[in-house]
Amino acid sequence: MAEKYNASNIAIEQILNFIKSEEIAIPEIQRPFVWKPKQVRDLIDSLYTGYPTGYLIISQSPNMKLKDGTLSEGKKIMIDGQQRVTALMTSIMGMEVINSDFEKKRIKISFNPLAVDEDEVFKVQDNAILKDKKWITDIADVFKSDFKRGSFVAKYCEFNPDMDSDKLHDILDALIGIKNRQIGVITLDKELTIDEVTEIFIRINSQGAKLNQSDFAMSKIAANVKYGGNELRKAIDYFSHLAVQPDWYNEMSKDKEFMESKFAPKIKWLKDDREEIFDPNYGDILRVAFMHKFNRGKMKDLVSLLGGRDFETRDYKEEIAEASFGKLTDGVMDFMNEFSFTNFILAIKSAGFITSRLTNSQMTLDFAYTLYLILNSSNQIDKTQIKHYVSKWYVLSTLTSRYITSPESVMDLDIRRIAEKGFIEYFKEIEEANLSDTFWQVGLVQDLETSAINSPFFNVFLAAQVHGSDNSLLMNGTKVRDLITIMGDIHHIFPKGYLQKNGITDKLKYNQIANYTYLDTQTNISIGDKAPNDYFKTVFDQCDSKEMKFGNISEPSLLKENLSINCIPENIVTMDATHYEDFLLERRKLMAKKIKDYYFSL
Structure with a gap:
């Protein structure tokens, strides 16, 4: 089997010259130089003392045929080791780097020749060092081609009589010798596929860093x-x-x-x-x-x-x-494009996803925006219908976890099918294949049987409540939308403390999302650990007495409507801990029906 890479040891000076001449490119990707100054100091110290500093990994693009028929040598790109090499460029070559705040700055490393037998020979330059004549305040000065060693040694020994000039020459030899230190370089074969390069990177990288396409x-x-x-x-x-x-x-x-x-x-x-x-x-x-x-x-x-x-x-x-x-x-x-981006966001928000807390899949958002751009740049559908279809596709994709497993393969298929069949026809096929009566009546009911608070199914349920401008439980005028975005609490309909007192101690059971609802803080505190047949009976009774104890609803018709939009079965008024499993199943069915009605209303 052919070698997939070759390994060699190259002097640091040669590597830096390769980069200066652009023979090897160090791309500035998303994270600029993120090392802390102390990490730069530690790297220089390791090189000075002869400790290993890991491998650099270089990927070489295949040779490319130019327009005149000749071949160009593939570009060499450093894909691992950028931070180390950038640290050398700023500390030894004196180059500015772009830091994590996107500012151009230098990290200056200082060296104390009088401390060569002590722990801290190198330090990050600070004001105290600038005033202390023992320190070479910036080692980059020593590495410059026009560095006047003789006059520097004489001046340093004048300020520091304890330093012998011959010894200082030896110390400077060791410091400048950093540029001759060998560092391991792994050059990947230019014929490797992207998957092979990724696999090699992960295997070689000691920290197992994730490198993606x-x-x-x-x-x-x-x-x-x-x-x-x-x-x-x-x-x-x-x-x-x-x-x-x-x-x-x-x-x-x-x-x-x-x-x-x-x-x-x-x-x-x-x-x-x-x-x-x-x-x-x-x-x-x-x-x-x-x-x-x-x-x-x-x-x-x-x-x-x-x-x-x-x-x-x-x-x-x-x-x-x-x-x-x-x-x-x-x-x-x-x-x-501002118009496209903001209109796409409006499409997502109009479907009820008004905060990032309700959007738990970036891949699903990526494809939804792609779909928006595709439809907006074609004449497949009326422009006024784009947001409608994008929001429906987003909800469908979320409910079916379409882009969770092997997302790129599914996206690739969707893109190609939309191009081949047209969006409307393909959308109908996907709806029929994924949103059958069995899905709504069985599959979704089962999906809602989870305790994951960030479940996509619970998020869609909340989006349905936002989309319907629903009042929160036991409140008239306080919207679920407001509680999600401002100050609401997730409330256990069967209070957690109440269930625990009655032997239901498994948090996967009492934290079922079918037991959750948004409730305003004061009402939540007032209910405490009361049994549902206790506090709901009080709510029903206050419709007669008009004496408000929980929430602010005092009309029977409003109360029934409030229970309905929050998917609470009316017989909750008779339920205690022995009915908890029945309640969960009944509420999951009501939630699934609400999600179905919401989806087809979009």
Whole structure:
């Protein structure tokens, strides 16, 4: 079997020269330089003392056929070891790095020649060190080609009479010798598939870090200056950053080069956006842009296309790479469009998903936005119906956990079928296949038998209540919507303490979602651990006495309506702990029916 990679030891100076000459690219992906200054100090100390510092992993793109028929050498991209190499570049070469706040800064490491036999030879530069003549305040000065060693030694020994000049020369030799330290480099075979590269990375990486196709795609994008990949990378990063932190716009504005790009005006609107339902990371942006523009669902195909892969001839062509970068750029621009993004969010919110707490699958959101962009860019359906169908697809996908297992394969299938059959026909097929009477009457009832508070089925039930503008339990005028977003409590209809006192101590049982409802805080406190046949009888009685004890409902018709919209069986007034299992089953059936009615009302 052929070797999948080769391993070698290369001097640090040579590696840094490879990077300076761009023979090896270090792409700036989603996380910029995230090491703390102390980690940089520890790396330098390890190199100085001769301790191992792990491997660097380099992926080499296959050779690509240029337009003139010649072959270009595949680009080498560092896919693991970026933080270590960036630490060397800032501490030894004196280069600025982009930190986690997207600011350009240097990390300066100081060295104390008088402490070579002590624990702390290196420290991160601070004000105290700058005033202390014992320290070489920035080791990058020593590594400069124009470093005047003779005059430096004389001056240092003048300020530090305890230091012998010959000894200082030896110490400087050891310090400068860091650049000659060997570091392990694993270069992956350029013919490896994306899956093989991922597998090798995980096996070699001692920390078992997760490397995915989005990371590879971002590496390909960031390393490609020819087709504007470095600028595209920034746009993707900046959008995902602004989506979470709109106030960061002022910091982004300091990047003058980016502010003059075509992307800057497209994301400016995010500085005033406070919506948190869909805060996409770089993987989400890539996935949606790719699926929308390429009609494919597997991210490894994007990696191949950005490298110029011709899927028919199985070789690599420059025109394919160029076209792929162009299409991806268009897809990213479509993703960032304020009108499209905000209207998609409106579609999700109009279905009742008014907070990110109710949206528990990013993949499901990704495909729903992809569907929005596909329908919006075609004439398959009337534009006024797009939000209607997108919200229905989102609910259907959530209820059936469509994109939970093997999501990319399912997305790829959906994209292709929509392109082949048209959305309406395919949507009807999916509805008929997945939402039969058996699903509503049996399958969903069983799915609701869970204690997972973030269950997608419970989230859809809550969305149904929001969509129906339902009043919360025992309250007239206080909406479930308000309790979810502002100050409500999840209440056990059969109180937890009451069930425990009556022998039901398994939390998987008393925390069943069919035993949950949103309730305002004061009512929840008032009910305490009372049995349901106790406090519900009081509620029914107050409709006669008009003396409010629980909630604010005093009309029998309003009370019956309130129980109905909250899926509480009317015979709750007679139920105690012995009826708990019957109650759960009955409420699950009522919840399933409510979800069904809600779905078909969208």
